Amino acid sequence: MAPILEVDRVTMRFGGLVANEDVSFRVEPGQVYAVIGPNGAGKTTLFNAITGVYQPSAGEVRFEGSVIRKRVGPRLALRVLGTAVVSAIASSLAVNILSLWKAVVVANYAYGEPFAWGKALSCAGPVLREAGAAWTWLPALIGALVGGGAAFVLWLRRRRTPDVVQRAGIARTFQNIRLFGELSVLENVLVGMHARLRTGFLENLLRLPSFFGERHRSRDRAMELLRFVGLESRAPDAARNLPYGLQRRLEIARALASSPRLLLLDEPAAGMNPTETVALTGLIRQIRERGVTVLLIEHHMRVVMGVSDRICVLNFGKRIAEGTPEQIRSDPACIEAYLGKEELG
């Protein structure tokens, strides 16, 4: 079976600091795959590299066989060309606006008399010709180059931003909970659904029929997800008012709202009590049963060993072991670097 996610020799450098070095692993569809390692091993950095928060300094991340990026295509062409044309017109106009105005409007309009549009507009041409290439076409050219160039550079720079990655089917949660605190629990889930919803600005502004249809469907689905994580009774509350454990669950529901094929959970059990941890293990299993592949960072060995199909161990940014839970449990390097300390401490 083709892997759903391939992390291929990813290196992350920040100035002189190397957070990940040459990390590789593959996640098969339907797996629960765990990344473990001591604090500062570079696990979250790796997550950020996968989700597009950071760009890998070297290596690549492939999702379902290809790197997630905005495609070169008609949209790009339209965008660059459009910006170029608009900025060309704008720059040329900005340079000539006063003389154009005088020739077209002021010269052809006598107060109180009708305005001959055709005649007036025909006066624009001579003005531009008189200004000469240096003042008419040069600004337009510079405008087109700068505008089009900037549009292209920005596109290039934003080719693999988190929203692009998320829309491709990878959703995530955060280690330090990042819910939208002032929004209600339900709205948090609806935000997670953003990319799956279609209504545009005008439909929302004017509340066209399509708005109501989608609102109905999206709410049903959001409530279903809240029921799935056990939060349906808290739907109208502000997210910030939820207790910690429930906030973690809400993060999961929010991530699931986008119907991802791969879900990244960043220490979902952090700060949970043993009962909650057990419930969480069950929840992760249920998520897998829904057909979502899970990539997990976790410190709680009970959770990791309980749900994972395979485990990758990082230390000081490097992969030191990979395999099934049993293999990891018996791997001497892991025991020395991580497990031993953890279990003794």
Next chain:
Amino acid sequence: MKNRTLPLLASLALASVALAQTGTLKIVSSLPRTGSANAQTTSMVNGIKMAIDEVGGQIDGMKIEYEDMDDASPQRGNWDPAVEAQNANRAVRDESVIGYIGTYNSGASKISMPILNKAGLVMISPGNTYPGLTKPGMGEANEPRIYRPSGKINYFRVVPTDDLQGRVAAEWAKELGCTSVYLLDDRELYGKGIADVFEKRAKELGLRVLGREGIDPKASNYKALANKIKASGADLVYYGGTTQTNAGQIAKDLRSAGVTSKYMVPDGCFEEAFILAAGAENLEGRTFITFGGLPANQLQGRGAKFREAYIARYRVEPEAYALYGYEAGRVLLDAVKRAKAKTREGVLEAVRSTRDFEGALGTWSFDENGDTTSRIMSGQSVEGGKFKFVKVLGQ
């Protein structure tokens, strides 16, 4: 609550109507009282009050009330269109108001003129100098018709307009022996307008205009501009602006940059505060101020009496604009006195028919546009830290 206050308020409203009937006539003024123009407007208000006191606060047994409205708002620190419109509307609604003295800024008048015109309430400005408000062909194509939606003239002014002052200023500059001039303006309606007229007239007179700059009146200094002016070698710097738009700072920066040329300013700077702001030593002997009227100490007859009374009452020399406040108040009260019916229409009719008015500025009339026929302009210089009358201009 509501039920109880309703009759109370209604009776109050009735009472105020009744008061108007038993003979109170109200004059309001709308001037920017908050912010930087406060000094001039205070002297105008003083002038208005003196005019009212002169008639004993009553005419034909009817009490004259006066309200000093502010057309500036604190958040703007300058005239505010909303407040000016509000003042005009309030004056229109108050039946007892028979005269509106204002405004100080021509821009504000553009807002309130149509409102007052529709109500037929007479408006006399002691400070507006933008020509387009009254004179056809001097401003935009649709001016001044648009300020008179009723078709009748209700707006009058006792000050000569910028087109006159800018003209005589350029002529005076020529007389002073200047051959080249550097023009500055503050990019406000008044300053830019007067500098435009100056520029046009200067070119006609054969003065070389070496440069024209619009400045930021809030800048902390103009030293860079002064360097540029010095390099241009102009022998006159004309600034279309006021004390508030930093005319004093320009004088200082010109001197410290080593510019030795003359410096000429319009009457927006004809106030004690200009000398205080610029520092007398920076103006001494090189600064020339034009003024659309005569300074108080040159006045004869009624004007001289006004000056004495003003000094006796406020213990300071009246500023140039005090006289215009006084004159506006007097011409209005005179019209009230002459009006047969003490109503808005009556008063308006009386103001319109003002001819050969014995004013503090001499004898003058309102012309068919509502402008004063007084054309007296004067030129001042600064000597010994005081304004010194030099000559009558434009005669």
Next chain:
Amino acid sequence: MIRGRSLSPSWILLGGAVLLGLLDRPLGLGLVDPMRGVLVFALLGLGLNVVTGFTGLLHLGMAAFMAIGAYAFAIGTCDIYPFQLGFWPAMVLTVVVGAVAGFLLGAPTLGLRGDYLAIVTLGFGEIVQDVMKNMDAITKGTQGINPLPPPVLPGVGELGSEEGPWYWLFLGLLVLAVMACRNLERSRTGRAWLAVREDELAASCMGIAPIPAKMYAFATGAALAAMAGGLWASLYASTGEPGNYDFQVSILALCIVIVGGMGSIDGVLVGSLAMIGVANIALPKLAAWLQARGVVDPSNVLGSPNNWKYLVFGVVLMVMMRVRPEGLLPARLGRVGGGR
């Protein structure tokens, strides 16, 4: 949004405004005239609320869009220009021009963060003022453009000097704007804005592209501000001068939003009533009252009530913030943006 709130403060306030409109004349309050200004500033505040309140972008150049609106409306309608559109077509044009201007400013700068964006907007405000002043061949410089046509209503005709119809029209437009903002806030678009305000990175990890979302907010805010500018100009039949749309106006708009409560539509309505009410209604009335009592001594700087206005206005701002740091009517789910 899921709890049906039977009567939100917005509707109570607007209902109060309707009541005021009905009772003003019989009671002789004379409040309808100054209230028109409050309504226009409420529109401006709604625009800024979309940008600052919903999307969390500190915007210090709202006056620029108001100016753009006023001048677009003026150039479209005034008879010294050949276009001479009627009120309604010109108003549509105004809103479109505002939105485009917002888009053009936003496109290169919305990648900036927090206070850097704030100063860019501030700078934009200054530049727009300079352009309006300096391009006098087009904008008539400091003269301002007048006269501008009053609105035309079916059945009423052109609105004249009678304040009532103006008041009702502005109130109607404000109600429409409130409804529009409400619709947006409780939709996919608005949720994206709120999410970007709460946590831009998390929002982008939820599939929201932050820059387009901000762009929509910016353009919506600019369009509302432009509409406020157009109405403002129509109300006074003049654009006034470019200096009328200076930094102080932007600051006033910001005060309206924050004093009212960030991100709260109800708050904007209360805030504009509080700010413009204090500055343009209460303070003049207070000054007039003191004057009528003769408590005025113009020979002394302290003696004139007008000289106290800045102080009173400033103290009112500080006290409001001290007493209700989260604003008078905070957004629906409790405190917004607590801490820093």
Next chain:
Amino acid sequence: MHAIAHLATLTPLAVAAALQAEPATAEAASGVLGQQIVTGLSNGMIIALIAIGYTMVYGIIELINFAHGDLCTLGAFFALMLVGALGMEAWSGVAGMAGVVLLLAGAAAFCALFNWSIDRVVYRPLRSAPKLTLLVSAIGCSFVLVNLALFWGGLPMEVFGGGVAAAAPKDFPAMVPDSSLLPDAWDSWVSAEAFLRSSPSWNDPSVWWLTWAPRVALAVLVKSRELNFTTSDLLVWCVTLPLMVALTGLVRCTRLGKAMRAVAQNPTAASLMGIDVDRVIGAAFLIGGALGGFASVIYALYNNTISFQMGYRTGMDAFTAAVLGGIGSMPGAVVGGLLIGVARAISDGYIEARWTNSVVFAILIATLVFRPSGLLGAKLRDKV
């Protein structure tokens, strides 16, 4: 420190390059360019001094302190009152110098205390409130300060015009006589040039690198003879430069400076480490206020006019400078201030004065589009 050192070496070089680059035919214009740069630098230093006040407060509590410019206004009015009360207009020579020092100290102390009290009364109770609440309080505070300055201008003292026109701009007496400094020192430069020319390596092209520095220095000196570098320019430079250096030293090296940087990084963590956060913030307001006080006196002595609304443009320029340099960064504020001062002067001199504000903001916007955190600001990175 680093940046200031860089600047100290780079500025004269830039001046020299600009002077050299001018074509010989435009002799007069080249003199003006040098002059414009000198003017711009003097103005820029005043802006920089105020900008540091903005940046210090911003760096620590992320508040754009709108009242800072108006605080400087009050400082200037305080100084003018001192001048009037002590009759300083008449002081000259050594007494005049002492007067300047007295004014600087007085205004600095006044502004420091005032700023500290504002923090104590207005901002401290709002520490946990949303950031924009603080901003609106600062705006309100700025209105109050403007009004206080208006009242102050109405004092019945002779220096305030006898209290007649409170709102009018006030003349600030020139404590330092405004005279050009450079021609006096010219003779010694002539002999320096003669000495250099007589050395054998001067005309030997193979060792051009030996004479490069003296050549530039000489070019600057020769051109400077035409400059109008006055005593008030000197005063500005002599007061602001040491202050900037001292301040940078304070933040880099002292305990207080370290505490400030800690609070700026993370107030909660800093307080857990035993730092009294309120005291540190108070100290920032104290120091920022003192700088504002210095700046206000320098402003008053350089421009010789003060008015109750002067804080607006100055404050706006300083704020722009702080952001241009990277808000929160002290060297950034200095660089930004100098840049804006020079940009204003160049724009006034070579473009049109009416576009100057637009030019400044256009520079700002262009800079930020390409360097989103200012010239020397720290790059922001999200913590995930």
